Amino acid sequence: MIRRFAPGSVLTSLPEPLTPDALVIGAGPAGLMAADMISAAGRRVVIADAMPSPARKFLMAGKSGLNVSRDQPLPEFVSSYFEGGEWLAPILDNFGPEDVKVWLDSHGIEHFTGSSKRIFPQGMKASPLLRSWLGLLAGRGVELKTRWRWDGWDGDGYRFLTPDGPRQVRARCAVLAVGGASWSRLGSTGSWTRLFEDRKIQLSPFKPTNVGCRMAWSGHMEKHYGQPVKPVRMQAGSAVVHGEFVISRKGLEGGGIYLLSNRLREGEPLVLDLLPHLDRATVAERLARPRGRNSFSNHMRKALGLTPVKIALFRECFRGEVTDLDAVAGALKALRPQISGPLEIDEAISTGGGVPETALDGNLMLRAAPGVFCAGEMLDWDAPTGGYLLTACLATGRHAGMAAAGWLESRVAT
Ligand SMILES: Cc1cc2nc3c(=O)[nH]c(=O)nc-3n(C[C@H](O)[C@H](O)[C@H](O)COP(=O)(O)OP(=O)(O)OC[C@H]3O[C@@H](n4cnc5c(N)ncnc54)[C@H](O)[C@@H]3O)c2cc1C
Incomplete structure (x- = not known):
């Protein structure tokens, strides 16, 4: 006083x-x-x-x-x-x-x-x-x-x-x-x-630093919140990380993304390889196998071993036609989620x-x-x-x- x-x-x-x-x-x-x-x-x-x-x-x-x-x-x-x-x-x-x-x-x-x-x-x-x-x-x-x-x-x-x-x-x-x-x-x-x-x-x-990145999800992603996406290769500029991240309500979070966060906050695009253990030719070849009565998602799951969360992420981010198998293979090996910057600093x-x-x-x-x-x-x-x-x-x-x-x-x- x-x-x-x-x-x-x-x-x-x-x-x-x-x-x-x-x-x-x-x-x-x-x-x-x-x-x-x-x-x-x-x-x-x-x-x-x-x-x-x-x-x-x-x-x-x-x-x-x-x-x-x-x-x-x-x-x-x-x-x-x-x-x-x-x-x-x-x-x-x-x-x-x-x-x-x-x-x-x-x-x-x-x-x-x-x-x-x-x-x-x-x-x-x-x-x-x-x-x-x-x-x-x-x-x-x-x-x-x-x-x-x-x-x-x-x-x-x-x-x-x-x-x-x-x-x-x-x-x-x-x-x-x-x-x-x-x-x-x-x-x-x-x-x-x-x-x-x-x-x-x-x-x-x-x-x-060590921050998630923001994505504007459609309603389809809601049931995948909290799910880990793994294994995955993540790249931002020249930095590459092998590991996993988590789908959250606000976007992508977790160890792998945090490691790239200083690049992502500078605006480097994020590129994800959802099938790091397969080369692109193998992915294309497996996708081209007859799918019978399977839906395309089911076909991807069976032919490539993709988890439901990876399929949902692919569907959320892929802008092409799923009939274009070459484009699908390319996107599975280099998916580019449209992130809109880092989450809040807090x-x-x-x-x-x-x-x-x-x-x-x-x-x-x-x-x-x-x-x-x-x-x-x-x-x-x-x-x-x-x-x-x-x-x-x-x-x-x-x-x-x-x-x-x-x-x-x-x-x-x-
Ligand atoms: C969820 C989470 C998990 C983490 N896990 C790890 C981990 O596993 N490994 C790792 O290495 N790091 C981890 N970290 C980071 C680590 O906790 C921090 O880097 C570390 O605590 C910073 O220590 P510091 O002493 O510099 O500051 P702080 O721990 O932030 O302490 C600063 C202190 O200053 C006080 N203060 C601030 N302003 C004032 C003021 N005006 N007057 C008086 N007091 C004030 C605050 O109350 C606070 O107690 C994690 C962080 C979070 C949030």
């Missing part, structure tokens, strides 16, 4: 500001890792998060199996980040897939590597890991403030909106780990960009854009705000699903946290 007495004179009746050594804003995996590093150096840390409980997106990631990293040699691992993400290489070099495994061990979380080299905790969920992590931080005296929404800078302090009114934190350094701009109901609203803009700090616009698994490398020094400190470090998905990098997202959030959280601890150390020394 602020009371005004006369123009220009302001008497504040705010409670005393909190004065930890370090403030971490955002209690997702990046912020928790930063707090972990700073508190391990013996510093007093306050973590503030806008939501009623920490790490909601991390917990959601665990709902379908927490894919925490990918068991690949580091150069291969790093090369999987989308174009422009190379700047993370030195940071991932210090904390890559092997380090993630050691870190899980340190929390007593058993883990395994699946057939696609994806690393998961044995129990698949994030909650046991989060419990252990929060316990460790609490044991070091780290204070977690929930329902504290960061609302801007107040000189060298940080202003928060809390259920008890405005509060201020004055810290000697801060790590911002406020996430990207998707799944806003879990806390990552991207609204912090306004605070950066107020201070004229450089930002790149958010872009949806529906994306992750977002690119945010704080660009050029706004930061090698310690992930904002050039425009000495002593303020950034980490996690709020940074401008982009990666497919498969454990790359969480590994980079953990690695940048660790990097920023260690740099913040070093900053505090150097301030004491001088």
Whole structure:
């Protein structure tokens, strides 16, 4: 609460500001890792998060199996980040897939590597890991403030909106780990960009990554919503993915499509091979076999082993005559669904854009705000699903946290 007495004179009746050594804003995996590093150096840390409980997106990631990293040699691992993400290489070099495994061990979380080299905790969920992590931080005296929404800078302090009114934190350094701009109901609203803009700090616009694409389906597709289409070869520009996707009410979603989403959002057409194990000549030859009294759909099912959902997708997208068997064969091998762009950014698994490398020094400190470090998905990098997202959030959280601890150390020394 602020009371005004006369123009220009302001008497504040705010409670005393909190004065930890370090403030971490955002209690997702990046912020928790930063707090972990700073508190391990013996510093007093306050973590503030806008939501009623920490790490909601991390917990959601665990709902379908927490894919925490990918068991690949580091150069291969790093090369999987989308174009422009190379700047993370030195940071991932210090904390890559092997380090993630050691870190899980340190929390007593058993883990395994699946057939696609994806690393998961044995129990698949994030909650046991989060419990252990929060316990460790609490044991070091780290204070977690929930329902504290960061609302801007107040000189060298940080202003928060809390259920008890405005509060201020004055810290000697801060790590911002406020996430990207998707799944806003879990806390990552991207609204912090306004605070950066107020201070004229450089930002790149958010872009949806790992997102489905929109299709205007006819009513025929309704009964196929939720059905996986597999196996299928998917291509957008020069990028090719073998795998599967899912038909949803809004369009095409799931792993294979997500991997191409950065190409599709740039307008590259999607080309699907519904029969990746057969060449076009074989498809044409099988289609030309006598079909007797079978409907054409039944004939496609029997002659080519096409599933009902693949047949429905073909019928939805094919614009030619089914009597033109050569055209049918061509379309089954290179179907071009008329997608009308990506789904809403809020529906994306992750977002690119945010704080660009050029706004930061090698310690992930904002050039425009000495002593303020950034980490996690709020940074401008982009990666497919498969454990790359969480590994980079953990690695940048660790990097920023260690740099913040070093900053505090150097301030004491001088
Ligand atoms: C459905 C789903 C499944 C996923 N599965 C995986 C997976 O298996 N593997 C993988 O690698 N990745 C996965 N991800 C992505 C991964 O969860 C995110 O990349 C990761 O959580 C980002 O971590 P972060 O700490 O940077 O940000 P977040 O986890 O988004 O945390 C940011 C925090 O900042 C807080 N915050 C924001 N603004 C403010 C403010 N103004 N004041 C105070 N607090 C604020 C938010 O409340 C939030 O708690 C998945 C994501 C989704 C949505």
